[in-house]
Amino acid sequence: MKLATLKSTTSKSARDGELIVVSRDLRRALRVPHIAATLQQAVEAWDELSPRLNDVYQALNEGKADEAFDLDMQTLHSPLPRTYHWADGSAYLNHVQLVRQARNAEMPETFWRDPLMYQGGGDSFLGPYDDIEAISEDHGIDFEGEIAVITDDVPMAVTPEQAADHIKLIMLVNDVSLRGLIPGELAKGFGFFQAKPASSFSPICVTPDELGDAWQDGRVHLPLTVHLNGEKFGEPEAGPDMIFNFPQLVAHAARTRHLGAGAVVGSGTVSNPDANGGPGKPITDGGVGYSCLAEVRMVEKILHGDSRTPFMRFGDRVRIEMFDRDGTSIFGAIDQQVVKYNS
Amino acid sequence: MKLATLKSTTSKSARDGELIVVSRDLRRALRVPHIAATLQQAVEAWDELSPRLNDVYQALNEGKADEAFDLDMQTLHSPLPRTYHWADGSAYLNHVQLVRQARNAEMPETFWRDPLMYQGGGDSFLGPYDDIEAISEDHGIDFEGEIAVITDDVPMAVTPEQAADHIKLIMLVNDVSLRGLIPGELAKGFGFFQAKPASSFSPICVTPDELGDAWQDGRVHLPLTVHLNGEKFGEPEAGPDMIFNFPQLVAHAARTRHLGAGAVVGSGTVSNPDANGGPGKPITDGGVGYSCLAEVRMVEKILHGDSRTPFMRFGDRVRIEMFDRDGTSIFGAIDQQVVKYNS
Numbered sequence: 087m088k089l090a091t092l093k094s095t096t097s098k099s100a101r102d103g104e105l106i107v108v109s110r111d112l113r114r115a116l117r118v119p120h121i122a123a124t125l126q127q128a129v130e131a132w133d134e135l136s137p138r139l140n141d142v143y144q145a146l147n148e149g150k151a152d153e154a155f156d157l158d159m160q161t162l163h164s165p166l167p168r169t170y171h172w173a174d175g176s177a178y179l180n181h182v183q184l185v186r187q188a189r190n191a192e193m194p195e196t197f198w199r200d201p202l203m204y205q206g207g208g209d210s211f212l213g214p215y216d217d218i219e220a221i222s223e224d225h226g227i228d229f230e231g232e233i234a235v236i237t238d239d240v241p242m243a244v245t246p247e248q249a250a251d252h253i254k255l256i257m258l259v260n261d262v263s264l265r266g267l268i269p270g271e272l273a274k275g276f277g278f279f280q281a282k283p284a285s286s287f288s289p290i291c292v293t294p295d296e297l298g299d300a301w302q303d304g305r306v307h308l309p310l311t312v313h314l315n316g317e318k319f320g321e322p323e324a325g326p327d328m329i330f331n332f333p334q335l336v337a338h339a340a341r342t343r344h345l346g347a348g349a350v351v352g353s354g355t356v357s358n359p360d361a362n363g364g365p366g367k368p369i370t371d372g373g374v375g376y377s378c379l380a381e382v383r384m385v386e387k388i389l390h391g392d393s394r395t396p397f398m399r400f401g402d403r404v405r406i407e408m409f410d411r412d413g414t415s416i417f418g419a420i421d422q423q424v425v426k427y428n429s
Numbered sequence: 430m431k432l433a434t435l436k437s438t439t440s441k442s443a444r445d446g447e448l449i450v451v452s453r454d455l456r457r458a459l460r461v462p463h464i465a466a467t468l469q470q471a472v473e474a475w476d477e478l479s480p481r482l483n484d485v486y487q488a489l490n491e492g493k494a495d496e497a498f499d500l501d502m503q504t505l506h507s508p509l510p511r512t513y514h515w516a517d518g519s520a521y522l523n524h525v526q527l528v529r530q531a532r533n534a535e536m537p538e539t540f541w542r543d544p545l546m547y548q549g550g551g552d553s554f555l556g557p558y559d560d561i562e563a564i565s566e567d568h569g570i571d572f573e574g575e576i577a578v579i580t581d582d583v584p585m586a587v588t589p590e591q592a593a594d595h596i597k598l599i600m601l602v603n604d605v606s607l608r609g610l611i612p613g614e615l616a617k618g619f620g621f622f623q624a625k626p627a628s629s630f631s632p633i634c635v636t637p638d639e640l641g642d643a644w645q646d647g648r649v650h651l652p653l654t655v656h657l658n659g660e661k662f663g664e665p666e667a668g669p670d671m672i673f674n675f676p677q678l679v680a681h682a683a684r685t686r687h688l689g690a691g692a693v694v695g696s697g698t699v700s701n702p703d704a705n706g707g708p709g710k711p712i713t714d715g716g717v718g719y720s721c722l723a724e725v726r727m728v729e730k731i732l733h734g735d736s737r738t739p740f741m742r743f744g745d746r747v748r749i750e751m752f753d754r755d756g757t758s759i760f761g762a763i764d765q766q767v768v769k770y771n772s
Contacts (some may be wrong), residue, residue, distance in 0.1 A: 343553065
């Protein structure tokens with residue numbers, strides 16, 4: 087099943103949008119106010135409502151949904167325009183190792199057993215086509231291509247095996263990051279805050295079964311495709327190098343607290359080492375490239391002594407999407423331009 | 430104006446409860462579904478709805494509200510049972526200095542200019558009388574008595590002066606902390622996560638004008654009273670030692686992102702140095718005591734070489750409240766027992 091959220095201009099639903107069911111080919115959609123007004127409502131009563139949503143989905147795919155309309159991706163918000171819990175892991179340890187290597191620091195051995203995860207702000211996500219408003223290019227504006235899952239209610243202290251059953255939907259993320267603010271914030275010891283402004287998500291979220299064989303071991307075994315200003319920048323494989331799978335990440339988030347339905351848990355930046363185990367190569371050098379600028383800059387620093395690729399400038403555009411093995415877009419694309427914020 | 434949220438058992442409002450207006454003396458209350466079903470709805474349209482809520486409040490105080498009922502504090506949830514944004518500062522630098530001093534580390538000079546703040550999980554707050562469920566006493570279970578504000582929509586990059594106008598409500602917090610998990614999490618560099626399980630808030634939240642002269646310079650100039658197992662444990666003054674005021678904390682949280690209405694921003698553990706500038710003394714030694722166990726343990730370590738006061742055990746109870754200069758409770762009390770969580 088594929089779901090999405092229409093942006094809405096009526097004051098009643100402006101903050102959460104309107105839930106729609108989307109056809110498998112992303113061409114047609116249907117409003118479902120008689121089932122759930124918002125995606126948040128749907129995940130809060132998922133066991134009861136998802137079979138009814140799925141009936142609509144089947145009818146839509148079979149061309150039997152009378153009220154269906156042609157889907158215009160530009161009308162969509164992130165599937166959850168806001169959430170009560172946004173927790174982002176950093177499960178591709180290749181990314182973490184590169185960060186450390188670039189500053190000559192060892193990665194602690196415990197990182198292989200204990201996931202990195204930060205708590206993000208969930209109150210005002212960007213839509214998948216919304217501009218990324220930034221105050222200054224000096225903040226080191228970067229994208230991070232990731233995958234995330236949406237859960238229903240997760241009890242405290244679940245095992246990863248139990249957590250797996252609470253993963254209801256999957257989507258892509260652009261975890262916008264302000265690299266210039268990270269060192270100062272991490273030095274304070276309280277984690278990211280200003281360095282992680284509003285994230286955005288793919289216009290479509292899908293149930294795990296939509297991924298078929300590509301959803302295995304709690305991971306998405308497909309490449310994540312990233313374009314920067316129209317040039318392919320990366321297509322790293324999201325599966326094999328994800329050291330902690332999504333059930334493990336959800337269990338980590340729930341270790342000492344209950345997670346409320348609609349919790350979003352992210353994978354961290356998708357990242358592959360090179361086939362020889364060294365730093366990944368750019369697309370132009372025959373590698374799989376990257377899903378964030380920080381990584382190519384770290385690789386440049388390791389190889390050449392300095393970073394050459396700049397962070398994003400006002401007017402730069404990033405596009406993040408994922409195709410199935412037949413080349414069909416699964417989630418639609420995140421496609422955003424960076425603009426100067428005028429307060 | 431004083432507002433609160435009734436716990437609700439109907440499925441429709443179980444997660445957000447029912448907004449009520451509470452009389453100044455906390456004795457009487459009134460449902461207001463014709464104005465706003467939940468506090469979240471009220472803060473999302475505050476300019477429009479707060480005058481109507483205030484009319485109810487005046488009638489209630491004058492004994493003219495026909496549908497009013499006697500308020501039973503035990504029926505209340507935290508004012509916002511969940512929120513899209515929970516950001517907690519650490520504005521009482523005396524607390525931070527003690528933490529550092531106890532481990533022989535200097536506090537960076539920048540801490541006087543740049544607030545410490547962490548992003549918390551807002552999806553499942555505890556009610557003010559709910560048990561604190563914990564997996565293990567070995568986690569170092571602690572309370573933190575704090576003050577917090579609720580904002581309406583705050584635009585990105587507001588100044589502290591502008592942020593002041595977005596502070597709509599004030600309440601108390603118990604920022605439950607698992608001290609045993611903090612060193613490991615901070616060492617990873619991503620901030621608190623498992624070490625900060627669900628927080629709870631005072632049953633009543635109030636508009637700043639309710640504090641009269643005690644609300645000055647964006648601070649609450651009253652002592653915070655904390656009891657541990659029925660013994661007074663602390664009554665530190667919340668005003669003078671709060672190095673960053675609430676407008677500064679809100680502006681810090683909003684520096685690179687918009688804050689959605691209902692954002693909760695906390696002060697951090699209320700903490701006073703001793704009159705001679707040294708570590709604060711316990712109540713039993715004539716001091717103002719503390720609003721968390723970690724602090725008395727740090728003081729003990731500094732003075733005696735080791736910490737003597739234990740963290741909370743299953744069955745221990747903490748009570749956090751604030752009285753006006755006439756001895757009347759402003760926000761009602763947070764009063765919670767620690768119990769073992771059975772998954």
